[in-house]
Amino acid sequence: MIRLRQLVRVALLSAEMGLRHAATDAFVIFAVFVQPLIIAVLGLFMLRERGGDYGMFVVVGSGLTGLWSSLLFVSGNAITTERWTGTLEVLVGMPTPLWVVVLGKNLAHVLQSLGSMVLAYVAASLLFGYPLTIAQPVPFLISLVFIVISFVCFGLLLSPLFIVNPDVQRFQNGLEYPIYILCGFLFPILLLPGWTNPVSYALSPYWAARALHAAAAGEATAASLALDWGLMLALGAAYIALSAFLFKRLLDKARRDATLGFQ
Amino acid sequence: MIRSLTLNTRLFFRGAYLSYVALFAWLRPVTYLASKVVGPLMQILFFALLGSFATGADTIDFYVIGNAVHVVALSGVFGVSMSIGGDRWNGTLPYLFGTPANRLAIFVGRAIIHVLDGMVGVFLGLLWGVLLLGLDLMQTDPAALALTILVTSFSTAGLGLMLGALSLITVNVMFVNNFVYFALLIFSGTNIPIDRLPAWMQAVSSGLPLTRGLAAARAIIDGASLPAVSGLLVEELLIGLGYILIGYVFFRWFEIQAKRRGTLDLL
Numbered sequence: 282m283i284r285l286r287q288l289v290r291v292a293l294l295s296a297e298m299g300l301r302h303a304a305t306d307a308f309v310i311f312a313v314f315v316q317p318l319i320i321a322v323l324g325l326f327m328l329r330e331r332g333g334d335y336g337m338f339v340v341v342g343s344g345l346t347g348l349w350s351s352l353l354f355v356s357g358n359a360i361t362t363e364r365w366t367g368t369l370e371v372l373v374g375m376p377t378p379l380w381v382v383v384l385g386k387n388l389a390h391v392l393q394s395l396g397s398m399v400l401a402y403v404a405a406s407l408l409f410g411y412p413l414t415i416a417q418p419v420p421f422l423i424s425l426v427f428i429v430i431s432f433v434c435f436g437l438l439l440s441p442l443f444i445v446n447p448d449v450q451r452f453q454n455g456l457e458y459p460i461y462i463l464c465g466f467l468f469p470i471l472l473l474p475g476w477t478n479p480v481s482y483a484l485s486p487y488w489a490a491r492a493l494h495a496a497a498a499g500e501a502t503a504a505s506l507a508l509d510w511g512l513m514l515a516l517g518a519a520y521i522a523l524s525a526f527l528f529k530r531l532l533d534k535a536r537r538d539a540t541l542g543f544q
Numbered sequence: 545m546i547r548s549l550t551l552n553t554r555l556f557f558r559g560a561y562l563s564y565v566a567l568f569a570w571l572r573p574v575t576y577l578a579s580k581v582v583g584p585l586m587q588i589l590f591f592a593l594l595g596s597f598a599t600g601a602d603t604i605d606f607y608v609i610g611n612a613v614h615v616v617a618l619s620g621v622f623g624v625s626m627s628i629g630g631d632r633w634n635g636t637l638p639y640l641f642g643t644p645a646n647r648l649a650i651f652v653g654r655a656i657i658h659v660l661d662g663m664v665g666v667f668l669g670l671l672w673g674v675l676l677l678g679l680d681l682m683q684t685d686p687a688a689l690a691l692t693i694l695v696t697s698f699s700t701a702g703l704g705l706m707l708g709a710l711s712l713i714t715v716n717v718m719f720v721n722n723f724v725y726f727a728l729l730i731f732s733g734t735n736i737p738i739d740r741l742p743a744w745m746q747a748v749s750s751g752l753p754l755t756r757g758l759a760a761a762r763a764i765i766d767g768a769s770l771p772a773v774s775g776l777l778v779e780e781l782l783i784g785l786g787y788i789l790i791g792y793v794f795f796r797w798f799e800i801q802a803k804r805r806g807t808l809d810l811l
Contacts, residue, residue: 307719315719319726323591326736327598452578458586468597 291377295385296392303355303393312354313394317347321401324467325409336411337497340401342467345490347397348432349460351390353453356436359386360444360531370541373532380437380528387436391429416499420506424492427513431485434517434524441527445534465490485516552649559653580665584615585672591735592677608679609765610734612669613696613758619662620655620700620753621707621725627654628708628795629717637712641799651795652788654708655701662697663690683767692764695777696757699784703753706791712798733758753787756780 303309321343328335360383363369372382405411415421443450461467463480464487470478481487492509495501535541588611595607628651631637640650673679681689707724711717729735731745732754738746749755757780760773801807 307716308722311719311722315723316726319730323730323735324594326730326740327595330599331597448574451572451574452582455578455582455586458583458590462586462590462593468594472593472597 288377288381292381292385292388295382296389299359299386299389300393303390309351309355309390309393312350313347313390313397314400316350317343317397318400318404320346320467321404322408325405325411328467334411336405336409336413337415338494339467340398340405340413341493341497342490343401344395344398345464345466345486345493346457346461347401348391348394348428348489349464349466349486350457351394351397352387352432352436352439353456353460355390356383356387357439357443357450357453359383359436359440361440361450364444364541373535373541378528379532380524383440384433384437387433387440388429391432391436395425395429415497417496417501420501421493421496424489424496424506424509427492427510428489431489431513431517431520434520435485437524438520438527441524441531445527445531460484460486463487465494482512483516485513485520488512488516552646555645556649556653556656559650560656580618580661581668584611584618584665584669587611587614588669588672589676591729592673595735604677605673605679605765606737606762607735608673608677609670609762610758612673613666613693613761614728614732614734614754615665615669616662616693616697616700616757617725617728617754618665619658620697620702620704621721621728622704623658623661624655624701624704625708625711625717625721627658628705629711632712641803647796647799648792651705651709651792655698655705655788658704659694659697659701662700663693666693666697679765681765684765685769688764688768688770688773689761691770692757692760692773692777695780695784696754696761699753699757699780699787702784702787702791706787706794709791709794709798712795728752728754731755751783753780753783756783 303313321339324339324343325336328339360369360379363372373379402413406413443453462473463470463477464484465481466486470481470487473481488509492501492506492513495505495509588608591611592604592607596604599606631640670679670681674681703724707717707721710720714720731741731749731752733749734754738749738755738759741749756776760776760780763773763776764770
Protein backbone atom coordinates (compact mmCIF):
# COMPACT_ATOMS: atom_id res chain seq x y z
CA MET A 282 0.00 0.00 0.00
CA ILE A 283 2.81 2.38 0.92
CA ARG A 284 4.63 1.39 -2.24
CA LEU A 285 1.50 2.15 -4.29
CA ARG A 286 1.18 5.55 -2.64
CA GLN A 287 4.80 6.26 -3.47
CA LEU A 288 4.33 5.28 -7.09
CA VAL A 289 1.23 7.43 -7.38
CA ARG A 290 3.13 10.35 -5.85
CA VAL A 291 5.92 10.02 -8.41
CA ALA A 292 3.43 9.69 -11.27
CA LEU A 293 1.60 12.83 -10.18
CA LEU A 294 4.87 14.74 -9.80
CA SER A 295 5.90 13.59 -13.26
CA ALA A 296 2.52 14.74 -14.56
CA GLU A 297 2.98 18.15 -12.98
CA MET A 298 6.46 18.53 -14.47
CA GLY A 299 5.16 17.36 -17.83
CA LEU A 300 2.36 19.94 -17.76
CA ARG A 301 4.70 22.74 -16.79
CA HIS A 302 7.14 21.85 -19.51
CA ALA A 303 4.49 21.42 -22.19
CA ALA A 304 2.73 24.66 -21.26
CA THR A 305 5.58 26.72 -22.72
CA ASP A 306 6.68 24.40 -25.51
CA ALA A 307 5.73 26.00 -28.84
CA PHE A 308 5.64 22.66 -30.64
CA VAL A 309 3.26 21.17 -28.06
CA ILE A 310 1.03 24.24 -28.20
CA PHE A 311 0.89 23.93 -31.97
CA ALA A 312 0.22 20.18 -32.04
CA VAL A 313 -2.38 20.23 -29.28
CA PHE A 314 -4.20 23.50 -29.88
CA VAL A 315 -3.39 25.22 -33.17
CA GLN A 316 -3.39 22.25 -35.54
CA PRO A 317 -6.69 20.80 -34.23
CA LEU A 318 -8.20 24.27 -34.51
CA ILE A 319 -7.12 24.51 -38.15
CA ILE A 320 -8.53 21.04 -38.79
CA ALA A 321 -11.76 22.13 -37.07
CA VAL A 322 -12.00 25.18 -39.35
CA LEU A 323 -11.34 22.97 -42.40
CA GLY A 324 -13.90 20.44 -41.24
CA LEU A 325 -16.52 23.11 -40.56
CA PHE A 326 -16.08 24.63 -44.02
CA MET A 327 -15.96 21.30 -45.86
CA LEU A 328 -18.80 19.58 -44.02
CA ARG A 329 -21.05 22.62 -44.26
CA GLU A 330 -21.97 21.33 -47.73
CA ARG A 331 -23.35 18.16 -46.17
CA GLY A 332 -26.04 20.03 -44.35
CA GLY A 333 -27.43 19.04 -41.01
CA ASP A 334 -25.79 19.88 -37.76
CA TYR A 335 -22.19 18.81 -38.21
CA GLY A 336 -20.79 21.32 -35.80
CA MET A 337 -20.51 18.94 -32.86
CA PHE A 338 -19.25 16.15 -35.14
CA VAL A 339 -16.36 18.37 -36.26
CA VAL A 340 -15.66 19.54 -32.69
CA VAL A 341 -15.35 15.95 -31.48
CA GLY A 342 -13.35 14.81 -34.51
CA SER A 343 -10.90 17.69 -34.46
CA GLY A 344 -10.54 17.38 -30.70
CA LEU A 345 -9.60 13.75 -31.15
CA THR A 346 -6.96 14.74 -33.71
CA GLY A 347 -5.44 16.94 -31.01
CA LEU A 348 -5.49 14.04 -28.57
CA TRP A 349 -3.73 11.79 -31.06
CA SER A 350 -1.14 14.41 -32.05
CA SER A 351 -0.32 14.90 -28.39
CA LEU A 352 -0.02 11.16 -27.87
CA LEU A 353 2.11 10.66 -30.97
CA PHE A 354 4.53 13.53 -30.70
CA VAL A 355 4.59 14.42 -27.02
CA SER A 356 3.88 11.17 -25.18
CA GLY A 357 5.67 9.19 -27.86
CA ASN A 358 8.81 11.22 -27.19
CA ALA A 359 8.51 10.94 -23.40
CA ILE A 360 11.60 8.74 -23.12
CA THR A 361 13.43 10.26 -26.09
CA THR A 362 13.12 13.70 -24.51
CA GLU A 363 14.74 12.46 -21.31
CA ARG A 364 17.55 11.03 -23.39
CA TRP A 365 18.04 14.36 -25.21
CA THR A 366 18.21 16.24 -21.91
CA GLY A 367 20.61 13.74 -20.35
CA THR A 368 18.25 12.75 -17.54
CA LEU A 369 17.32 9.27 -18.72
CA GLU A 370 20.16 7.58 -16.88
CA VAL A 371 19.08 9.20 -13.60
CA LEU A 372 15.49 8.11 -14.10
CA VAL A 373 16.48 4.54 -14.92
CA GLY A 374 18.77 4.44 -11.89
CA MET A 375 15.92 5.41 -9.53
CA PRO A 376 14.05 2.79 -7.51
CA THR A 377 10.84 4.00 -9.15
CA PRO A 378 10.17 2.11 -12.40
CA LEU A 379 10.61 4.21 -15.55
CA TRP A 380 7.10 3.38 -16.71
CA VAL A 381 5.64 5.24 -13.71
CA VAL A 382 7.37 8.45 -14.81
CA VAL A 383 6.19 7.93 -18.38
CA LEU A 384 2.65 7.20 -17.15
CA GLY A 385 2.60 10.51 -15.31
CA LYS A 386 3.79 12.38 -18.39
CA ASN A 387 1.19 10.68 -20.56
CA LEU A 388 -1.55 11.59 -18.11
CA ALA A 389 -0.50 15.23 -18.23
CA HIS A 390 -0.35 15.34 -22.01
CA VAL A 391 -3.68 13.59 -22.53
CA LEU A 392 -5.44 15.89 -20.05
CA GLN A 393 -3.82 18.93 -21.66
CA SER A 394 -4.89 17.83 -25.10
CA LEU A 395 -8.54 17.67 -24.05
CA GLY A 396 -8.23 21.42 -24.34
CA SER A 397 -8.13 21.02 -28.11
CA MET A 398 -11.74 19.87 -27.99
CA VAL A 399 -12.67 22.90 -25.91
CA LEU A 400 -10.93 25.22 -28.37
CA ALA A 401 -12.66 23.60 -31.34
CA TYR A 402 -15.97 24.01 -29.51
CA VAL A 403 -15.31 27.70 -29.02
CA ALA A 404 -14.28 28.13 -32.68
CA ALA A 405 -17.34 26.34 -33.97
CA SER A 406 -19.77 28.26 -31.79
CA LEU A 407 -18.22 31.73 -31.95
CA LEU A 408 -16.71 31.85 -35.44
CA PHE A 409 -19.26 29.76 -37.28
CA GLY A 410 -22.28 30.31 -35.09
CA TYR A 411 -23.14 26.63 -34.76
CA PRO A 412 -25.61 25.88 -31.98
CA LEU A 413 -23.63 23.13 -30.27
CA THR A 414 -25.31 20.75 -27.91
CA ILE A 415 -24.23 17.39 -26.59
CA ALA A 416 -27.34 15.26 -26.76
CA GLN A 417 -26.19 12.76 -24.12
CA PRO A 418 -23.84 14.72 -21.82
CA VAL A 419 -23.42 12.08 -19.09
CA PRO A 420 -22.34 9.25 -21.44
CA PHE A 421 -20.17 11.82 -23.22
CA LEU A 422 -18.34 12.75 -20.02
CA ILE A 423 -17.98 9.14 -18.91
CA SER A 424 -16.60 8.32 -22.37
CA LEU A 425 -13.99 11.04 -21.89
CA VAL A 426 -12.84 9.31 -18.69
CA PHE A 427 -12.44 6.01 -20.53
CA ILE A 428 -10.65 7.84 -23.34
CA VAL A 429 -8.13 9.34 -20.93
CA ILE A 430 -7.43 5.89 -19.49
CA SER A 431 -7.07 4.18 -22.87
CA PHE A 432 -4.99 6.98 -24.39
CA VAL A 433 -2.63 7.00 -21.41
CA CYS A 434 -2.16 3.24 -21.92
CA PHE A 435 -1.57 3.79 -25.65
CA GLY A 436 1.07 6.37 -24.82
CA LEU A 437 2.79 3.83 -22.56
CA LEU A 438 3.13 1.64 -25.64
CA LEU A 439 4.40 4.34 -28.00
CA SER A 440 7.27 5.78 -25.96
CA PRO A 441 9.32 2.57 -25.52
CA LEU A 442 8.40 1.46 -29.05
CA PHE A 443 10.12 4.54 -30.51
CA ILE A 444 13.27 3.78 -28.53
CA VAL A 445 13.38 0.03 -29.20
CA ASN A 446 12.90 0.63 -32.93
CA PRO A 447 14.19 4.06 -34.06
CA ASP A 448 12.89 3.43 -37.57
CA VAL A 449 9.36 3.53 -36.18
CA GLN A 450 10.10 6.93 -34.67
CA ARG A 451 11.35 8.17 -38.02
CA PHE A 452 7.88 7.45 -39.32
CA GLN A 453 6.35 9.64 -36.63
CA ASN A 454 5.44 12.39 -39.09
CA GLY A 455 3.66 9.86 -41.26
CA LEU A 456 1.61 8.34 -38.44
CA GLU A 457 -0.74 11.28 -37.80
CA TYR A 458 -3.17 11.00 -40.67
CA PRO A 459 -3.44 7.18 -40.71
CA ILE A 460 -5.03 7.27 -37.24
CA TYR A 461 -7.37 10.08 -38.27
CA ILE A 462 -8.42 7.90 -41.22
CA LEU A 463 -8.56 4.48 -39.55
CA CYS A 464 -10.30 5.64 -36.39
CA GLY A 465 -13.12 7.55 -38.06
CA PHE A 466 -12.42 10.91 -36.46
CA LEU A 467 -13.99 13.02 -39.20
CA PHE A 468 -15.62 10.50 -41.50
CA PRO A 469 -16.93 6.97 -41.00
CA ILE A 470 -14.63 4.03 -41.69
CA LEU A 471 -17.31 2.71 -44.02
CA LEU A 472 -15.52 4.78 -46.67
CA LEU A 473 -12.45 2.58 -46.28
CA PRO A 474 -11.79 -0.83 -47.83
CA GLY A 475 -13.11 -3.66 -45.69
CA TRP A 476 -9.68 -5.15 -45.08
CA THR A 477 -8.69 -2.08 -43.00
CA ASN A 478 -11.53 -2.63 -40.50
CA PRO A 479 -9.61 -5.10 -38.27
CA VAL A 480 -6.84 -2.51 -37.99
CA SER A 481 -9.39 0.09 -36.92
CA TYR A 482 -10.90 -2.28 -34.36
CA ALA A 483 -7.48 -2.86 -32.77
CA LEU A 484 -7.02 0.87 -32.12
CA SER A 485 -8.63 2.34 -28.99
CA PRO A 486 -9.04 5.80 -30.64
CA TYR A 487 -11.58 4.18 -32.98
CA TRP A 488 -13.79 3.13 -30.05
CA ALA A 489 -13.20 6.54 -28.47
CA ALA A 490 -14.46 8.29 -31.61
CA ARG A 491 -17.44 5.93 -31.83
CA ALA A 492 -18.47 6.61 -28.24
CA LEU A 493 -18.06 10.39 -28.43
CA HIS A 494 -19.76 10.83 -31.81
CA ALA A 495 -22.69 8.67 -30.71
CA ALA A 496 -23.12 10.44 -27.36
CA ALA A 497 -22.83 13.88 -28.98
CA ALA A 498 -25.47 13.00 -31.58
CA GLY A 499 -27.79 11.27 -29.10
CA GLU A 500 -27.39 7.90 -30.80
CA ALA A 501 -25.57 6.05 -28.02
CA THR A 502 -27.30 3.07 -26.49
CA ALA A 503 -26.36 1.13 -23.38
CA ALA A 504 -25.12 -1.74 -25.54
CA SER A 505 -23.04 0.44 -27.85
CA LEU A 506 -21.49 2.32 -24.92
CA ALA A 507 -20.74 -0.91 -23.08
CA LEU A 508 -18.97 -2.19 -26.20
CA ASP A 509 -17.02 1.04 -26.71
CA TRP A 510 -15.99 1.44 -23.07
CA GLY A 511 -15.25 -2.25 -22.66
CA LEU A 512 -13.03 -2.35 -25.71
CA MET A 513 -11.20 0.83 -24.69
CA LEU A 514 -10.39 -0.84 -21.36
CA ALA A 515 -9.49 -4.18 -22.94
CA LEU A 516 -7.25 -2.58 -25.54
CA GLY A 517 -5.73 -0.42 -22.83
CA ALA A 518 -4.86 -3.57 -20.90
CA ALA A 519 -3.34 -5.08 -24.05
CA TYR A 520 -1.28 -1.95 -24.64
CA ILE A 521 -0.02 -2.10 -21.05
CA ALA A 522 1.00 -5.75 -21.42
CA LEU A 523 2.85 -4.98 -24.64
CA SER A 524 4.49 -1.91 -23.15
CA ALA A 525 5.70 -3.96 -20.17
CA PHE A 526 7.52 -6.24 -22.59
CA LEU A 527 8.96 -3.24 -24.47
CA PHE A 528 10.12 -1.44 -21.32
CA LYS A 529 11.91 -4.58 -20.14
CA ARG A 530 13.49 -5.12 -23.54
CA LEU A 531 14.49 -1.46 -23.80
CA LEU A 532 16.18 -1.39 -20.40
CA ASP A 533 17.81 -4.81 -20.70
CA LYS A 534 19.30 -3.97 -24.08
CA ALA A 535 20.42 -0.48 -23.03
CA ARG A 536 22.13 -1.85 -19.91
CA ARG A 537 23.76 -4.71 -21.81
CA ASP A 538 25.00 -2.47 -24.65
CA ALA A 539 25.67 0.57 -22.40
CA THR A 540 23.66 2.74 -24.80
CA LEU A 541 21.15 4.30 -22.43
CA GLY A 542 22.27 7.84 -23.01
CA PHE A 543 23.15 7.46 -26.69
CA GLN A 544 21.19 9.40 -29.30
CA MET B 545 32.66 41.26 -64.49
CA ILE B 546 32.70 37.83 -66.13
CA ARG B 547 34.85 36.52 -63.30
CA SER B 548 32.39 37.93 -60.77
CA LEU B 549 29.50 36.34 -62.62
CA THR B 550 31.30 33.00 -62.74
CA LEU B 551 32.12 33.14 -59.04
CA ASN B 552 28.58 34.03 -58.06
CA THR B 553 27.12 31.31 -60.26
CA ARG B 554 29.43 28.75 -58.72
CA LEU B 555 28.53 30.04 -55.27
CA PHE B 556 24.84 29.78 -56.13
CA PHE B 557 24.94 26.14 -57.17
CA ARG B 558 27.52 25.00 -54.66
CA GLY B 559 25.56 26.66 -51.87
CA ALA B 560 22.35 25.07 -53.12
CA TYR B 561 23.90 21.60 -53.13
CA LEU B 562 25.58 21.98 -49.73
CA SER B 563 22.51 23.43 -48.03
CA TYR B 564 20.43 20.48 -49.24
CA VAL B 565 23.06 17.94 -48.18
CA ALA B 566 23.15 19.65 -44.80
CA LEU B 567 19.59 18.57 -44.13
CA PHE B 568 20.88 15.19 -43.00
CA ALA B 569 17.62 14.13 -41.49
CA TRP B 570 15.85 14.24 -44.82
CA LEU B 571 18.58 12.40 -46.67
CA ARG B 572 18.24 9.23 -44.59
CA PRO B 573 16.05 7.00 -46.76
CA VAL B 574 13.66 6.06 -43.95
CA THR B 575 13.18 9.67 -42.87
CA TYR B 576 12.77 10.86 -46.46
CA LEU B 577 10.25 8.10 -47.08
CA ALA B 578 8.29 9.01 -43.97
CA SER B 579 8.33 12.78 -44.45
CA LYS B 580 8.23 13.18 -48.21
CA VAL B 581 6.38 10.09 -49.46
CA VAL B 582 4.22 8.46 -46.78
CA GLY B 583 3.26 11.67 -45.01
CA PRO B 584 1.96 13.44 -48.14
CA LEU B 585 0.18 10.26 -49.25
CA MET B 586 -1.64 10.08 -45.93
CA GLN B 587 -2.58 13.77 -46.15
CA ILE B 588 -3.97 13.25 -49.65
CA LEU B 589 -5.93 10.19 -48.52
CA PHE B 590 -7.33 11.90 -45.44
CA PHE B 591 -8.57 15.04 -47.18
CA ALA B 592 -9.74 13.16 -50.27
CA LEU B 593 -11.85 10.86 -48.10
CA LEU B 594 -13.08 13.73 -45.93
CA GLY B 595 -13.87 15.74 -49.02
CA SER B 596 -15.78 12.95 -50.70
CA PHE B 597 -17.72 12.39 -47.46
CA ALA B 598 -18.48 16.11 -47.35
CA THR B 599 -19.32 16.95 -50.95
CA GLY B 600 -19.76 13.62 -52.70
CA ALA B 601 -17.50 11.04 -54.34
CA ASP B 602 -17.68 12.87 -57.68
CA THR B 603 -15.76 15.80 -56.17
CA ILE B 604 -12.82 13.75 -54.97
CA ASP B 605 -10.53 15.05 -57.74
CA PHE B 606 -10.75 18.56 -56.26
CA TYR B 607 -9.21 17.36 -53.01
CA VAL B 608 -6.71 14.98 -54.61
CA ILE B 609 -5.26 17.67 -56.89
CA GLY B 610 -5.39 20.26 -54.14
CA ASN B 611 -3.48 18.19 -51.61
CA ALA B 612 -1.07 16.77 -54.20
CA VAL B 613 -0.03 20.27 -55.28
CA HIS B 614 0.00 21.46 -51.66
CA VAL B 615 2.94 19.05 -51.14
CA VAL B 616 5.20 21.78 -52.59
CA ALA B 617 4.79 23.53 -49.26
CA LEU B 618 6.65 20.71 -47.52
CA SER B 619 9.86 21.52 -49.38
CA GLY B 620 9.10 25.17 -49.99
CA VAL B 621 8.25 26.09 -46.41
CA PHE B 622 10.10 23.60 -44.21
CA GLY B 623 13.03 22.70 -46.42
CA VAL B 624 13.90 26.20 -47.53
CA SER B 625 13.41 27.88 -44.15
CA MET B 626 15.44 25.16 -42.42
CA SER B 627 18.23 25.66 -44.96
CA ILE B 628 18.47 29.30 -43.94
CA GLY B 629 17.82 28.76 -40.26
CA GLY B 630 20.26 25.84 -40.13
CA ASP B 631 23.17 28.23 -40.35
CA ARG B 632 22.00 29.89 -37.18
CA TRP B 633 21.43 26.69 -35.24
CA ASN B 634 24.75 25.21 -36.33
CA GLY B 635 26.71 28.34 -35.46
CA THR B 636 27.93 29.00 -39.01
CA LEU B 637 26.04 32.24 -39.49
CA PRO B 638 28.89 34.47 -38.26
CA TYR B 639 31.22 32.80 -40.74
CA LEU B 640 28.70 33.24 -43.52
CA PHE B 641 28.24 36.94 -42.72
CA GLY B 642 32.00 37.35 -42.46
CA THR B 643 32.53 36.35 -46.07
CA PRO B 644 32.46 38.76 -49.02
CA ALA B 645 30.27 36.29 -50.94
CA ASN B 646 27.33 37.62 -52.88
CA ARG B 647 24.40 37.54 -50.48
CA LEU B 648 21.71 37.18 -53.15
CA ALA B 649 23.43 34.12 -54.59
CA ILE B 650 23.74 32.60 -51.10
CA PHE B 651 20.16 33.43 -50.15
CA VAL B 652 18.32 32.35 -53.28
CA GLY B 653 20.64 29.43 -53.96
CA ARG B 654 19.37 27.76 -50.78
CA ALA B 655 15.95 27.36 -52.38
CA ILE B 656 16.76 25.89 -55.77
CA ILE B 657 17.09 22.22 -54.92
CA HIS B 658 14.03 22.43 -52.69
CA VAL B 659 12.09 23.79 -55.67
CA LEU B 660 13.03 20.66 -57.60
CA ASP B 661 12.35 18.46 -54.57
CA GLY B 662 8.93 20.06 -54.24
CA MET B 663 8.17 19.20 -57.85
CA VAL B 664 9.11 15.58 -57.20
CA GLY B 665 6.72 15.57 -54.24
CA VAL B 666 3.86 16.89 -56.36
CA PHE B 667 4.47 14.36 -59.12
CA LEU B 668 4.44 11.60 -56.51
CA GLY B 669 1.23 13.00 -55.04
CA LEU B 670 -0.46 13.06 -58.44
CA LEU B 671 0.80 9.54 -59.07
CA TRP B 672 -0.84 8.40 -55.83
CA GLY B 673 -3.99 10.13 -56.99
CA VAL B 674 -3.94 8.21 -60.26
CA LEU B 675 -3.06 4.84 -58.73
CA LEU B 676 -5.27 4.92 -55.64
CA LEU B 677 -8.01 7.48 -56.12
CA GLY B 678 -8.88 7.35 -59.80
CA LEU B 679 -7.48 10.72 -60.80
CA ASP B 680 -7.73 11.11 -64.56
CA LEU B 681 -4.86 12.95 -66.23
CA MET B 682 -5.79 12.07 -69.81
CA GLN B 683 -6.88 15.66 -70.60
CA THR B 684 -3.67 17.14 -69.18
CA ASP B 685 -0.97 18.88 -71.15
CA PRO B 686 2.08 17.44 -69.35
CA ALA B 687 4.43 20.29 -70.27
CA ALA B 688 1.91 22.87 -69.06
CA LEU B 689 1.40 20.96 -65.82
CA ALA B 690 5.15 20.60 -65.29
CA LEU B 691 5.63 24.35 -65.81
CA THR B 692 2.73 25.11 -63.43
CA ILE B 693 4.22 22.90 -60.73
CA LEU B 694 7.65 24.50 -61.26
CA VAL B 695 6.23 28.01 -60.89
CA THR B 696 4.15 27.02 -57.85
CA SER B 697 7.10 25.32 -56.20
CA PHE B 698 9.23 28.40 -56.89
CA SER B 699 6.71 30.81 -55.41
CA THR B 700 6.20 28.64 -52.33
CA ALA B 701 9.97 28.49 -51.92
CA GLY B 702 9.90 32.30 -52.00
CA LEU B 703 7.65 32.20 -48.97
CA GLY B 704 10.07 29.73 -47.40
CA LEU B 705 12.96 32.12 -47.99
CA MET B 706 11.08 34.88 -46.20
CA LEU B 707 10.30 32.54 -43.29
CA GLY B 708 13.92 31.43 -43.30
CA ALA B 709 15.07 35.03 -42.96
CA LEU B 710 12.64 35.47 -40.05
CA SER B 711 14.09 32.34 -38.46
CA LEU B 712 17.30 34.26 -37.90
CA ILE B 713 15.60 36.31 -35.19
CA THR B 714 12.96 34.02 -33.73
CA VAL B 715 13.34 30.79 -31.79
CA ASN B 716 9.80 29.67 -32.61
CA VAL B 717 10.37 29.25 -36.31
CA MET B 718 8.96 25.69 -36.41
CA PHE B 719 5.74 26.98 -34.86
CA VAL B 720 5.53 29.60 -37.62
CA ASN B 721 6.43 27.07 -40.34
CA ASN B 722 3.84 24.59 -39.15
CA PHE B 723 1.22 27.30 -38.88
CA VAL B 724 1.90 28.52 -42.43
CA TYR B 725 1.87 24.95 -43.81
CA PHE B 726 -1.49 24.20 -42.24
CA ALA B 727 -2.93 27.65 -42.95
CA LEU B 728 -2.24 27.05 -46.65
CA LEU B 729 -4.63 24.09 -46.42
CA ILE B 730 -7.41 26.60 -45.68
CA PHE B 731 -6.41 29.70 -47.61
CA SER B 732 -4.86 28.41 -50.83
CA GLY B 733 -7.90 26.59 -52.18
CA THR B 734 -6.43 23.18 -51.35
CA ASN B 735 -9.57 21.90 -49.63
CA ILE B 736 -12.02 24.78 -49.79
CA PRO B 737 -12.92 26.61 -53.02
CA ILE B 738 -11.71 30.19 -52.68
CA ASP B 739 -15.10 31.62 -53.60
CA ARG B 740 -16.66 29.85 -50.57
CA LEU B 741 -14.42 31.73 -48.16
CA PRO B 742 -15.46 35.00 -46.51
CA ALA B 743 -14.17 38.16 -48.21
CA TRP B 744 -11.35 38.75 -45.73
CA MET B 745 -10.07 35.21 -46.18
CA GLN B 746 -10.17 35.59 -49.96
CA ALA B 747 -8.03 38.70 -49.58
CA VAL B 748 -5.48 36.67 -47.61
CA SER B 749 -5.61 33.91 -50.23
CA SER B 750 -4.81 36.35 -53.01
CA GLY B 751 -1.57 37.35 -51.30
CA LEU B 752 -0.33 33.82 -50.74
CA PRO B 753 1.69 31.56 -53.03
CA LEU B 754 0.08 28.31 -54.16
CA THR B 755 -3.39 29.86 -54.64
CA ARG B 756 -3.02 30.73 -58.33
CA GLY B 757 -0.73 27.80 -59.10
CA LEU B 758 -3.28 25.40 -57.70
CA ALA B 759 -6.09 27.02 -59.71
CA ALA B 760 -3.93 26.71 -62.83
CA ALA B 761 -3.10 23.07 -62.09
CA ARG B 762 -6.78 22.20 -61.68
CA ALA B 763 -7.60 23.94 -64.95
CA ILE B 764 -4.81 22.17 -66.82
CA ILE B 765 -5.80 18.76 -65.48
CA ASP B 766 -9.32 19.62 -66.63
CA GLY B 767 -7.99 20.16 -70.16
CA ALA B 768 -7.08 23.85 -70.26
CA SER B 769 -4.12 24.95 -72.35
CA LEU B 770 -1.08 26.83 -71.14
CA PRO B 771 -2.14 30.18 -72.65
CA ALA B 772 -5.44 29.90 -70.77
CA VAL B 773 -3.65 29.81 -67.41
CA SER B 774 -0.66 31.98 -68.29
CA GLY B 775 -2.11 34.95 -66.42
CA LEU B 776 -2.36 32.90 -63.24
CA LEU B 777 1.19 31.62 -63.65
CA VAL B 778 2.60 35.10 -64.19
CA GLU B 779 0.84 36.30 -61.02
CA GLU B 780 2.10 33.26 -59.12
CA LEU B 781 5.64 33.99 -60.29
CA LEU B 782 5.37 37.61 -59.24
CA ILE B 783 4.06 36.59 -55.81
CA GLY B 784 7.09 34.33 -55.38
CA LEU B 785 9.49 37.06 -56.47
CA GLY B 786 7.80 39.43 -54.04
CA TYR B 787 8.36 37.06 -51.12
CA ILE B 788 11.97 36.51 -52.20
CA LEU B 789 12.51 40.25 -52.26
CA ILE B 790 10.97 40.72 -48.80
CA GLY B 791 12.99 37.81 -47.45
CA TYR B 792 16.21 39.14 -48.94
CA VAL B 793 15.61 42.60 -47.46
CA PHE B 794 15.08 40.98 -44.03
CA PHE B 795 18.18 38.83 -44.52
CA ARG B 796 20.39 41.82 -45.35
CA TRP B 797 18.85 43.99 -42.66
CA PHE B 798 19.42 41.33 -39.99
CA GLU B 799 23.05 41.01 -41.06
CA ILE B 800 23.63 44.77 -40.97
CA GLN B 801 21.92 45.11 -37.58
CA ALA B 802 23.84 42.17 -36.12
CA LYS B 803 27.14 43.60 -37.25
CA ARG B 804 26.27 47.09 -36.06
CA ARG B 805 25.21 45.89 -32.60
CA GLY B 806 27.91 43.28 -32.29
CA THR B 807 25.31 40.54 -31.82
CA LEU B 808 26.49 38.27 -34.60
CA ASP B 809 27.54 35.61 -32.09
CA LEU B 810 24.17 35.88 -30.39
CA LEU B 811 22.21 35.12 -33.53
